[in-house]
Amino acid sequence: MRQMEEIGDTELVRLCLNGEKSAFDTLVRRYQDAVFNLAWHMSGSREDAADMTQVAFVKAYQRLCQYKTGHSFRNWVMGICANSTKNRFRSVMRRRNTEETYLELHEYDSRPNPRAMKTRELLNKMPENLRVPLALKYMEGLTHQEIAEVLNISLGTSKMRVKRASDELRYRLNRDESGQKQ
């Protein structure tokens, strides 16, 4: 019998629908980091990101019949996550300040990397509508079309936001370096 890890998403979904819960476990294992990373950049809090990742996967499980065969399961769950997180924070307006988030994140960093820590810190100071497309593009490797689908924005908006976010991060990195030298 094939290992679950070797099975494609569509087949895993089919197994889930036939009551094979371990197939869903494989999907969670496969995509939890990508979904969590998105939720973290949207919510700005590790705790909220974990909650929203859980919500996204549970909703995905409940809506498995709506999954379109052949489509990317990762992008589908990420879309659910983006939507749920947006709705939740729109109503609750619960955001932590970036400094708190920055400190919180490093508490969990098992392999502290100063460069990565600095990048995260700068990224977190950027507006959410810029940092999320940027994270999806470079951290998750999504195409502009995929970013547009996940975030429910147009292709042009995705391109524009990634470009602006990239320029903004570049500017912040340079400013940070020149500040350190002085």
Next chain:
Amino acid sequence: MKKYTDKEIGLLLKESRVNAPDGLRERIMDTVSKGVNKNIWCNPIATIGFRGKRWVLPAVAAAMLIAVFTGMPPRKSMQNSSSLNSQFKFYAPDATSVELVGSFNQWRRNDILLKCGGNGFWTADITLNEGRHEYQFVVNGTKWIADPMALAFRADGFGGQNAVLEI
């Protein structure tokens, strides 16, 4: 001043990716295993749903309150009043027919035929009375299958299992 290229920005971001915390997957699976079925009426893929019956829960709660205050056993007081529309759903993309048989129709064959919808799902809406019901799907007229999404199962006396539904 260093001029970061798009490639360098990409590499910086890649190494800054955050991973899901330990134990999150277990938490998700635990919720999926226990929590989802408790909210089965909200669950579009659930076998049984109470769609369009938003009054059901308040009505049941009210009936239970009345029963408590009048000293009547809750089950009896609800017995005649609670018949619910239930939707049975079964995924069988390659099937040519799916029928539902169970204790509610005395296991009669060719009685409740599921309709084939999109995405390989077969559905049937029937009204069931309160109580415990056992059932199976019969696929292509020959293969008996206990609903894999059921909350409970019971031996069918023939070496197999019946899916169990409590209303």
